[in-house]
Amino acid sequence: MTPISYPYQREDIKTGIVHIGVGNFHRAHQQYYTNLLLENKNQQQWGICGIALLPSDEKIVKDLRSQNLDYTLTVCGRNGKDEMYKIGSLTELIWGIENPEAVIAKIADPAVKIISLTITEGGYNLDKETNEFNLNDPQIQYDLKNQSAPKTVFGFIAEGLRLRKDNGAVGVTILSCDNLQHNGNTAKRAFTTFIEAQDKELGNWIKNNVTFPNSMVDRITPATTPQDIERLNEKSDWNDKAPVYCEDFIQWVIEDNFIAGRPEWEKTGVEFTDDVTAFENMKLSLLNASHTLLSYPSFLKGHRKVDQAMEDQSIVRLIRDFMNIDITPYVPAPAHTDLDLYKQTLIERFSNHSVSDQVSRLCFDGISKFPVYIMPNLAKMIDDDKDLTRIAFLIASYRHYLKYKADDKGSSYEIGEPWITSEDGTLIQSDNPVDFLSLSAFKSIELEKVNAFVTLYKQFVDDIKDNGITPVLESIVN
Template sequence: MSIQAYQYDSKNIQSGILHIGVGNFHRAHQQFYTNELLKYEDQQHWGICGVCLLPSDEKIVTNLRSQHLDYTLTICGRNGKDEIHNIGSLTELIWGIEDPKAVINKIANPAIKIITLTITEGGYNLDKETNAFNLNDEKIKYDLENPSSPTTVFGFVAEGLRKRKEDGNGSITILSCDNLQHNGNTAKRAFTTFIEAQDKELAEWVKTNVTFPNSMVDRITPATTPEDVIRLNEKSGTEDKAPVYCEDFTQWVIEDQFIAGRPAWEKVGVEFTQDVTAFENMKLSLLNASHTLLSYPSFLKGYRKVDEAMQDQDIIKLVRNFMDIDITPYVPAPENTDLEKYKQTLIERFSNHSVSDQVSRLCFDGVSKFPVYIMPNLIKMINDDKDLIRVAFLFASYRHYLKYKVDDKGHSYEVAEPWITENDEKLISSDNAIDFLGLSAFKSIDLKESESFIQVYERFVSEIKNQGATQVLKSII
């Protein structure tokens, strides 16, 4: 299959954006849009300098550097037709473990006008109960006391901004690209709280020199396994050490609040708006919440690929009923959006055989996902005395997934929950199912006070344990 080469001379591209967290989603989404934009000569100062801050990033840094930072992106069509793009918009790659000063200097560089972030939902260091920035985290306390040798994203950005301020290098925008409601507001709260605690003078500068637009991002991008690397390279005829693949659907909506200028991303399909709330609510409440809803029951039924789970009519019915009955009443459609078409497109996207996303990826880090995707609408449903059967089934499935680590087919598995607390572990191990509802992820409402929720949840806990998730799901469809 032929590869679509990028339509610019990479020697002419300058870095105007610094991105922290060079993972698969970033390389399939922001890099894709920017790669398309750089063909315009007046936009060629918007290349992206990637920054990795974790020891575990060594492999991706080494692989990308070995091929001059270029990589292939395979876009998997729902119609079975794929496209392969060569991506060249990653102009530099700095590994903070190897050269922390280079990260700081790059943030301070006057050519950098925007810092973008994909540090995951859990990466903003917010307390699960209060949603406030956690200043008592040990790494945060170290960075507060040792500003010149940072270890966290907050410490690096603060030190970089301090140097930027001292050098008189001007204002900058910090743009979150993570799946969070009002992600710009979240980023602002996290970074400004850290900076206020470390440097009051810098905090005053940030108030008038840094903007934090909200944005909504959307493109299903699976993790790339070693088997995927072989498969993608056979298709492309390359020896790419860091290929990425994703679905054909993509969307990016951003509030137009860039204090130091921005790329003309609208030329390549990005939507700019003054308020991203309706788009965020639609995506997080329908796509992300539905992903969470289908993940644990699907995994317990023995499915490991999302497209395979979406051939199961019981799973499809569960997801569709959840969208139509539980979520749609709370999702006002954004302007020029057909909500019924959007929901049908989601079913098609989840079922895309070419993407074949991993169910384990959807299950990963539920403690960070429930507060963002599930709890806001669940609170409304409880207050409005709505039918809670599907959401209670999800909670019972999540508990079973975390507690027993064996699916309906007798297969054991490992659980990946990087932000789970010691107290959460105790609540999960308890044989009293009600204790589980005190998990840090659920703190935005006291679920123990909802008799209607407790009644159906406890029934599902018992039935899943005795009959398996497969049989219980059949009973509620």
């Protein structure tokens, strides 16, 4: 399969966007839309400068630089037919560990009108109980005192904005592309809190010169393994060190609030709106929450790929019942959206053999995911005296996954929880299962005081430990 090459000259593209976090999702989503847009000659000022800030980003930076920042994106159809694109919209790539001054200078560049972000749900440094920015974090404390030598995304953006202000540059939009309810509001709270604590004058400047649109993003994009790289390169006519593959479904809904102008992404299928709330709620409550529900029981059953898990009818029934019974009452459909079709499409997307996402990726960072995807609707369900069976089962499964680190087949595994606290660790190891309900991920609800929930949860904890996940799940769905 020969990649569809981009129909523009790279040398004609100017950088108008800085993006922090050049992971697979960004390269399958925002870069994909922008690559399509750059075909329009009047839109070629919107190339994207990628910025990587972590030591672990060294490999992707070197790989992309070795091939002139080009890479292939394989879009895997649910019908078994794939399309491969050569992406050229990544115009520059800066690694902050190597050249922090260049990061600051690029953020301050007056040609840059948008600073976009994929820094993960946990990257906004919000306290899980209060949802306020954590100024006491050691790295944040360092950046507050060391303006010119930052370590965090907050320090880098603050220093870049300070330089913009001092140079009299125009304002800029900070566009979050992370899976968070009202992600623009979240970004605004995080960045303004940091900046006001560091520099009151700059804090006043951003009130009139920086906008933070909310957005909703969607495209399942697995991690790329060495085996995937070999497989994808067999299909293409060149040796790509950093290929990406994704599903054929894609969606991006953005609040139209760009202080310094924006690309005409609507030409490529992006939807602009005055309010993204209904779209966010639908996606986070149905797709992301269902992914979380699928993850821990599937992993404990021994499934390692999502499409494999979706061949397990007990998993499919669990997800369908969760979406139809538990969540649909709290999801008003956005305009022109058929909710039944959306849910059926989700089942098809999860079952896409060509994408074959890792269940471990869905399990990763549950501490950050539960507060966003599960707890808001759980609070409504408790208030409405709804059946709590499936979510009690999920939380019992999560505890077993974290505490015992072995699945039903006896296979051990490492957990990936970068934001877990020492207090969380103590609660996980406690032999009293009710202690686990005080985990930082659940702090928005005092679950230990909800008797109906605790009764179900404790029974599931005991049954999973004594009998394994499989018979417990069967008892729920049958």
